Amino acid sequence: MNEPIVDTVAIIGVGLIGGSIGMAAKARGLARRVVGVGRDGKKLVRAQQLAAVDEVTTNLFAGIGEADIVFVCPPVLAALPMIEAISGFLKPGAIVTDVGSTKTMITRGAEALIPDERYFVGGHPMAGSEESGVEAAVPYLFLDATYVITPTEYTDVNALSTIVNFAEGLGSQTVMMSPEQHDASAAIISHVPHVLAAAILKLAAEEQGRSGKVFELAAGSFRDLTRIALSPPEIWRDVCLSSKDAITSELKRFEEILSEVRSQIESGDDQALLQLFSDGKQIRETWVRNEKRGE
Amino acid sequence: MNEPIVDTVAIIGVGLIGGSIGMAAKARGLARRVVGVGRDGKKLVRAQQLAAVDEVTTNLFAGIGEADIVFVCPPVLAALPMIEAISGFLKPGAIVTDVGSTKTMITRGAEALIPDERYFVGGHPMAGSEESGVEAAVPYLFLDATYVITPTEYTDVNALSTIVNFAEGLGSQTVMMSPEQHDASAAIISHVPHVLAAAILKLAAEEQGRSGKVFELAAGSFRDLTRIALSPPEIWRDVCLSSKDAITSELKRFEEILSEVRSQIESGDDQALLQLFSDGKQIRETWVRNEKRGE
Numbered sequence: 001m002n003e004p005i006v007d008t009v010a011i012i013g014v015g016l017i018g019g020s021i022g023m024a025a026k027a028r029g030l031a032r033r034v035v036g037v038g039r040d041g042k043k044l045v046r047a048q049q050l051a052a053v054d055e056v057t058t059n060l061f062a063g064i065g066e067a068d069i070v071f072v073c074p075p076v077l078a079a080l081p082m083i084e085a086i087s088g089f090l091k092p093g094a095i096v097t098d099v100g101s102t103k104t105m106i107t108r109g110a111e112a113l114i115p116d117e118r119y120f121v122g123g124h125p126m127a128g129s130e131e132s133g134v135e136a137a138v139p140y141l142f143l144d145a146t147y148v149i150t151p152t153e154y155t156d157v158n159a160l161s162t163i164v165n166f167a168e169g170l171g172s173q174t175v176m177m178s179p180e181q182h183d184a185s186a187a188i189i190s191h192v193p194h195v196l197a198a199a200i201l202k203l204a205a206e207e208q209g210r211s212g213k214v215f216e217l218a219a220g221s222f223r224d225l226t227r228i229a230l231s232p233p234e235i236w237r238d239v240c241l242s243s244k245d246a247i248t249s250e251l252k253r254f255e256e257i258l259s260e261v262r263s264q265i266e267s268g269d270d271q272a273l274l275q276l277f278s279d280g281k282q283i284r285e286t287w288v289r290n291e292k293r294g295e
Numbered sequence: 296m297n298e299p300i301v302d303t304v305a306i307i308g309v310g311l312i313g314g315s316i317g318m319a320a321k322a323r324g325l326a327r328r329v330v331g332v333g334r335d336g337k338k339l340v341r342a343q344q345l346a347a348v349d350e351v352t353t354n355l356f357a358g359i360g361e362a363d364i365v366f367v368c369p370p371v372l373a374a375l376p377m378i379e380a381i382s383g384f385l386k387p388g389a390i391v392t393d394v395g396s397t398k399t400m401i402t403r404g405a406e407a408l409i410p411d412e413r414y415f416v417g418g419h420p421m422a423g424s425e426e427s428g429v430e431a432a433v434p435y436l437f438l439d440a441t442y443v444i445t446p447t448e449y450t451d452v453n454a455l456s457t458i459v460n461f462a463e464g465l466g467s468q469t470v471m472m473s474p475e476q477h478d479a480s481a482a483i484i485s486h487v488p489h490v491l492a493a494a495i496l497k498l499a500a501e502e503q504g505r506s507g508k509v510f511e512l513a514a515g516s517f518r519d520l521t522r523i524a525l526s527p528p529e530i531w532r533d534v535c536l537s538s539k540d541a542i543t544s545e546l547k548r549f550e551e552i553l554s555e556v557r558s559q560i561e562s563g564d565d566q567a568l569l570q571l572f573s574d575g576k577q578i579r580e581t582w583v584r585n586e587k588r589g590e
Contacts, residue, residue: 126514146511177508185509188499189517196491196520198575199552203545204483205578213472214480215582216441219421222484224519225491229579233572240560240568250498251557255550257494262546265535273535277528280493283500284524287510 004032005165010067011053012037012060012082014044016129017099018073019052019137021170026051027139030169037063047134061089069166072098077238080109083120090118095159097121101186102243103150103179111154119159122150122179124186125172132232140171147172150179183246191247192254194236197229299327300460305362306348307332307355307377309339311424312394313368314347314432316465321346322434325464332358342429356384364461367393372533375404378415387412390454394420396481397538398445398474406449414454417445417474419481420467427527435466442467445474478541486542487549489531492524 009031011018022034036053037060038044044056057063064070064086072079072086079098083106090096096114100106100122107122114120127145129136147167151160167174177185208214240247264272304326306313317329331348332355333339339351352358359365359381367374367381374393378401385391391409395401395417402417409415422440424431442462446455462469472480503509535542559567 126512146514148512175508175511177506181506181508182512184502185506185512188495188502188509189513192498193495193516193520194572195553195556196495197579198571199549199556200483200488200491201575201578202552202571203487203549205574206548207479207483207545211472211476211480213470213476214483215585216470217421217443217477217480218484218582218586219441221488221523223583224522225488226575226579227519228516229572229575231572231576233569233576236572237565237568241563241565244560244563248557248560250502251553251560253501254494254498255553255557257497258490258546258550258553261490261494262543262550265539265543265546268536268539270532270536273532274528276493276497277489277524277526277531279500280496280521280524281526281528283496284521287513288518290510291513 005030005162005169006068007031008033008035008067009069009071010035010037010064011071011073012064012086013073014038014047014052014134015073016132016134016136016141017125018071019047019050019134020127020139020141021071021073021099022047022052023137023139024142024170026054028169028171030166031069035063035067043134050134050137052134052137060086064089064094065091067091067094069162070094070096072096075235075238076100076102076106076242079106080113083110084113087113087115087118090115092117095119095121095162097123097163099123099125100242102239102246103148103182104246105242107150107152107179111152119156121155121159121163123163123167124148124150124182125167125170127172142167143171145172147174148182149174149176150182151176152178180246183243184250187243187246187250191239191243192250194228194231194239195247195251197226201226201229300325300457300464301363302326303328303330303362304364304366305330305332305359306366306368307359307381308368309333309342309347309429310368311427311429311431311436312420313366314342314345314429315422315434315436316366316368316394317342317347318432318434319437319465321349323464323466325461326364330358330362338429345429345432347429347432355381359384359389360386362386362389364457365389365391367391370530370533371395371397371401371537374401375408378405379408382408382410382413385410385413390414390416390457392416392418392458394418395537396485397534398443398477399541400537402445402447402474406447414451416450416454416458418458418462419443419445419477420462420465437462438466440467442469443477444469444471445477446471447473475541478538479545482538482541482545486534486538487545489523489526489534490542490546492521496521496524
């Protein structure tokens with residue numbers, strides 16, 4: 001058991017992510033005390049029964065008043081209003097961090113809201129599960145996961161260091177980048193792909209409606225491609241709304257690439273098409289090879 | 296063992312698909328004699344050793360002269376020139392069929408080339424493997440696979456019936472549609488997705504080149520999405536070139552959908568975004584449920 005990094009951690013929103021943070025923090029001795037905060041008393045009691053937190057309260061301000069670190073873990077669009085609500089009740093030296101899957105809106109917004117002598121450090125632990133809620137929480141959720149931390153030119157160095165230590169204490173590998181860089185990368189790796197999956201299913205359904213002859217040809221590769229479309233629609237709506245600039249910018253560039261490829265097909269440009277597919281294969285192979293080397 | 300459907304089958308190009316057709320035809324007694332035809336004598340001998348065919352010849356015209364069914368199994372762009380080359384040497388009543396993954400160019404082209412009293416029926420057995428070559432051939436490759444057959448207004452009913460029987464004899468489930476319908480459906484289910492995989496890897500590599508901060512965020516869903524980019528580039532170049540109209544038409548509609556979604560994100564149209572992701576989830580769930588019911 002390590003020396004605790006801080007005395008008190010408050011977790012607002014003790015679901016899959018918040019609950020797993022609490023369990024890992026307790027199991028790994030990262031804090032002396034973990035307080036679960038939320039609106040739903042029953043869910044909080046369940047979180048306490050599952051040993052995700054030591055204490056619970058439905059009183060937001062009491063819950064965070066003594067916290068050295070406040071983890072804000074609501075749905076992504078609710079994070080900033082929540083940070084605004086608690087900002088006046090943080091003790092001096094308190095650090096607020098979040099776990100949202102988009103970072104620019106929350107990080108830049110929080111920096112404008114947090115008072116002097118309190119700090120904000122944005123974070124995105126890239127771990128999850130197909131399930132949700134505290135019942136699915138496990139203390140090893142973040143083990144060997146990538147935990148992105150998004151400092152800016154305004155981030156306090158000591159606060160940053162504390163959150164990095166905490167994330168590594170959870171068992172994760174931390175990666176630092178600006179919130180804008182995070183959102184550009186996440187748009188390419190995850191957000192645009194979710195749009196593509198929904199869009200190809202829309203195209204397939206349109207043709208299925210006309211001819212009835214699409215899905216009987218669909219096989220394993222179409223299944224792989226569209227698996228991400230099973231994610232909760234509300235979450236992906238909110239991701240799109242909370243990271244408009246990055247997603248529309250990457251989507252626009254993606255449309256340009258598609259339009260170029262379409263011209264190459266139309267004009268029968270065999271060299272360009274061979275290049276496209278060869279490059280794609282090589283990029284995929286190099287990435288997976290490097291990923292394995294890093295394990 | 297069934298009564299043979301025909302006396303002699305010739306297979307031009309005894310690789311993974313051609314070899315598996317030969318093995319299945321022999322194992323299931325679909326023909327009295329299976330002749331392997333190709334340019335490479337060594338490969339043909341290997342095919343014979345593996346019992347994919349009964350006899351082999353590098354003489355194209357001798358090989359097909361006695362065939363009741365000729366399976367043309369070269370790379371997709373080589374099929375039509377090969378059909379043109381053999382068309383004058385087919386015996387009366389012979390049926391030529393192919394296994395190409397695009398169908399309009401081959402089917403419409405072959406219909407214009409095949410002489411009177413000889414017949415063409417296009418086919419696309421939707422089975423494969425990550426490997427290629429006759430070494431990877433297996434007699435059960437087509438078992439329970441979907442075998443698309445693409446008759447047109449010019450297709451001879453008896454020839455069609457023979458090819459349907461043969462495909463079902465291989466253990467496949469046959470599905471009939473026009474070559475144009477096949478190519479539209481395959482564009483949506485397979486060809487456009489391959490373009491998308493290559494295009495998202497291009498986008499990722501561009502951003503990786505600028506920031507170096509993309510691939511470290513990539514996880515399982517990006518892996519699933521881009522797995523199809525590992526397919527041989529030459530095959531996908533040729534698919535694009537052999538089905539220009541269908542692929543560019545579906546790609547164009549796909550770009551329209553993406554552009555609509557981009558506008559919805561820009562304007563913060565939460566209703567439309569929720570609809571997009573909800574519809575996508577529902578289409579995916581309904582398809583997989585129906586697929587399971589059909590098993």
